[in-house]
Amino acid sequence: MGFLSRTMTVVWKDLMVEFRAKEMLLSVLVFALMVLVVFGFAFNPVEHDLSDIFAGIMWVAYLFAGTLGLNRSFMSERVNDALQGLVISPIDRSSIFLGKFMSNFLFMIAVELVLTPVSIILLKYPFHKGALLLGAALLLGTFGFAAIGTFLAALASNTRASEVLLPVLIFPLLAPVIIAVVRVTDAILGGDVSGVMPAFRFLAAYDVIFLAIPFLLFEYMLEN
Amino acid sequence: MKILAWLTGILGVVALYLAFIVAPEEAVMGPPQRIFYFHVASAWTAYLGFLVVFVASIAYLRTGARKWDRLAFSSAELGVFFTSMALLSGMTWGRAAWGIWWDWEPRLTSTFILWLVYIGYLFTQMTAEGDEKRARIAAGLGIIGFLDVPIIHMSVRWWRSLHPEVVRPGKMQMEPMMGVALLFAVVTFTLFYVYMLKWRVRTEDLRDRLFHLKEIMRQRGAAASRRG
Amino acid sequence: MLECKGVSRLAGHREILRGVDLPLEGGQVCALFGPNGAGKSTLLKIMALLTRPTRGVVLWDGEPVRGRESKVRQQLGIVSHATYLYNNLTAEENLYFHGRLFGIPRLRERVEEILEKVGLYYARRDTVGTFSRGMQQRLTIGRAILHEPRVLLLDEPYTGLDQQGQAFLNDVIRDFRNAGGACLLISHDLPDAVALADKFIILSEGRIVREGSCSDMTAESFDNIYREALEVDRESGDAWAIQFRGEG
Numbered sequence: 001m002g003f004l005s006r007t008m009t010v011v012w013k014d015l016m017v018e019f020r021a022k023e024m025l026l027s028v029l030v031f032a033l034m035v036l037v038v039f040g041f042a043f044n045p046v047e048h049d050l051s052d053i054f055a056g057i058m059w060v061a062y063l064f065a066g067t068l069g070l071n072r073s074f075m076s077e078r079v080n081d082a083l084q085g086l087v088i089s090p091i092d093r094s095s096i097f098l099g100k101f102m103s104n105f106l107f108m109i110a111v112e113l114v115l116t117p118v119s120i121i122l123l124k125y126p127f128h129k130g131a132l133l134l135g136a137a138l139l140l141g142t143f144g145f146a147a148i149g150t151f152l153a154a155l156a157s158n159t160r161a162s163e164v165l166l167p168v169l170i171f172p173l174l175a176p177v178i179i180a181v182v183r184v185t186d187a188i189l190g191g192d193v194s195g196v197m198p199a200f201r202f203l204a205a206y207d208v209i210f211l212a213i214p215f216l217l218f219e220y221m222l223e224n
Numbered sequence: 225m226k227i228l229a230w231l232t233g234i235l236g237v238v239a240l241y242l243a244f245i246v247a248p249e250e251a252v253m254g255p256p257q258r259i260f261y262f263h264v265a266s267a268w269t270a271y272l273g274f275l276v277v278f279v280a281s282i283a284y285l286r287t288g289a290r291k292w293d294r295l296a297f298s299s300a301e302l303g304v305f306f307t308s309m310a311l312l313s314g315m316t317w318g319r320a321a322w323g324i325w326w327d328w329e330p331r332l333t334s335t336f337i338l339w340l341v342y343i344g345y346l347f348t349q350m351t352a353e354g355d356e357k358r359a360r361i362a363a364g365l366g367i368i369g370f371l372d373v374p375i376i377h378m379s380v381r382w383w384r385s386l387h388p389e390v391v392r393p394g395k396m397q398m399e400p401m402m403g404v405a406l407l408f409a410v411v412t413f414t415l416f417y418v419y420m421l422k423w424r425v426r427t428e429d430l431r432d433r434l435f436h437l438k439e440i441m442r443q444r445g446a447a448a449s450r451r452g
Numbered sequence: 453m454l455e456c457k458g459v460s461r462l463a464g465h466r467e468i469l470r471g472v473d474l475p476l477e478g479g480q481v482c483a484l485f486g487p488n489g490a491g492k493s494t495l496l497k498i499m500a501l502l503t504r505p506t507r508g509v510v511l512w513d514g515e516p517v518r519g520r521e522s523k524v525r526q527q528l529g530i531v532s533h534a535t536y537l538y539n540n541l542t543a544e545e546n547l548y549f550h551g552r553l554f555g556i557p558r559l560r561e562r563v564e565e566i567l568e569k570v571g572l573y574y575a576r577r578d579t580v581g582t583f584s585r586g587m588q589q590r591l592t593i594g595r596a597i598l599h600e601p602r603v604l605l606l607d608e609p610y611t612g613l614d615q616q617g618q619a620f621l622n623d624v625i626r627d628f629r630n631a632g633g634a635c636l637l638i639s640h641d642l643p644d645a646v647a648l649a650d651k652f653i654i655l656s657e658g659r660i661v662r663e664g665s666c667s668d669m670t671a672e673s674f675d676n677i678y679r680e681a682l683e684v685d686r687e688s689g690d691a692w693a694i695q696f697r698g699e700g
């Protein structure tokens with residue numbers, strides 16, 4: 001069996017676990033929804049036009065929800081020391097990382113597919129065009145988040161305070177993605193696509209770098 | 225160690241004298257500009273500290289030798305200390321020059337994010353389980369954190385450049401004596417960092433030896449209790 | 453087959469293992485005994501390639517393992533304190549997952565065969581979270597032998613098993629040995645393990661203090677040997693402590 005098919009085995013397992021514990025996906029979705037509602041109360045979309053800050057609100061909701069999802073992804077590996085079961089198997093350590101990354105990425109995308117239309121309706125955003133570009137921005141931003149997030153979640157799961165530590169680690173390191181993706185989402189929604197390509201290139205570069213480095217380092221992180 | 229301490233002390237006095245007395249007053253900003261020497265020196269030393277964390281982390285993962293982990297941790301602590309100094313001096317300068325403590329100035333903002341990254345590193349060092357595992361995890365963070373530094377820098381500049389810039393006093397006119405004062409400040413802070421790092425590493429070594437002695441005592445106690 | 457040579461392990465400031473040599477040979481069950489904290493589990497983890505020794509090497513067929521870990525892992529079956537099972541997956545899915553990781557051919561048949569063997573075929577569609585500890589342990593044993601390893605490393609494998617389950621595990625181990633496999637067994641149950649094993653090793657404070665053959669050994673005679681071995685170690689431990697006091 002090749003590298004890729006073993007990676008897919010890990011993905012398959014994660015998605016199965018996810019599917020069995022539906023309350024996980026649901027609780028993350030509901031949490032993101034709550035964040036949107038809180039923003040609604042705080043900024044009052046009835047009296048104010050929230051178009052200027054809509055992209056920011058949307059990403060805050062996704063990133064908070066995503067952090068919750070990442071924590072949970074490695075918590076399920078801690079029960080019965082299940083991650084050790086992967087470590088004793090002959091598969092490449094980096095394919096464990098890649099598999100966990102892919103399942104986290106897919107999980108986030110599923111959450112965003114539900115939440116994007118919901119947030120557009122909820123915050124009364126006048127959405128007309130640019131769905132394709134918006135999708136590209138979501139993919140690129142989520143990719144970077146899942147790449148560095150999977151690595152940091154694996155690290156944080158070995159600490160006493162992992163639920164608190166993960167956000168503390170993730171948000172500063174993710175600052176470039178947050179800045180770029182909110183900016184580009186805002187531009188796309190506003191119909192101004194002139195600055196989109198440089199931002200996409202920047203995001204793509206970040207994604208590649210922060211997939212590659214954890215990929216190389218992961219081997220060292222798994223040893224006892 | 226002693227020589228280093230004396231050298232740092234003497235250079236410190238010289239640097240203060242140069243910064244406050246010898247260096248000419250900047251035409252536009254006036255006296256507050258003198259914070260500049262210590263602000264830049266702190267920032268420089270902080271980056272140096274984090275570079276040492278990065279290199280020591282790689283060395284740790286390659287060799288597994290405990291000393292590299294101790295060095296990385298000590299240097300991260302000092303790096304956070306000097307980053308705090310850079311932030312505080314930067315804010316004070318901003319207040320004196322523009323009447324505002326914090327205005328999301330790009331360089332200060334990325335320094336602030338850097339500060340958060342390494343606070344996270346220190347938290348990890350303090351809460352991770354298992355001695356070797358903790359060291360390896362921290363090393364992973366020390367590497368990935370440092371590689372993110374230039375990217376954070378770039379993104380913050382880019383983020384600020386999209387906002388209309390408030391009109392600020394123009395570029396500082398660097399006179400030769402100012403350059404000399406800055407050089408002395410930087411050298412002094414660097415020596416101070418090296419001196420503190422040595423102490424910090426030595427403290428960690430002593431802590432190690434203390435644990436080792438405790439361990440021997442524990443084993444001895446176990447042997448004695450079995451005999452009794 | 454699998455062997456460790458001059459293995460030492462430092463954890464922080466504790467010397468958990470000090471220069472242990474342990475060869476595992478095909479067709480042999482080796483029982484590893486010792487008081488708590490003697491370093492048994494650490495030794496097993498090193499042989500399972502989960503932990504690296506501070507000094508010394510692990511050999512596979514006489515060659516260092518380093519650089520071909522994944523080939524060696526393919527030949528190891530491990531039962532540890534934790535079950536390594538996913539509570540949200542069914543018994544079948546858990547085995548299927550591990551089978552895919554090990555690249556087993558004709559996996560469906562093999563999984564069914566193992567489920568029959570460990571007596572959980574009737575519960576194959578139930579999630580592991582609903583299993584009793586004994587059922588989980590049976591499944592764990594099935595998981596360890598699923599890929600037909602040549603070496604079995606068992607750390608307290610009787611945990612949670614009832615008498616029937618213990619007899620079943622003994623059969624598994626005997627079959628495995630008779631088929632030419634090498635087995636390392638850590639157990640607190642001295643008489644049972646001695647009856648099963650071919651060879652015994654007593655570990656104390658990270659060193660092997662006694663080893664020998666288990667043939668013609670009764671539970672009683674082994675009990676004496678075990679006590680005596682630890683007694684001798686105690687005296688040398690004291691001598692070491694006194695020497696330290698002299699230094700202080």
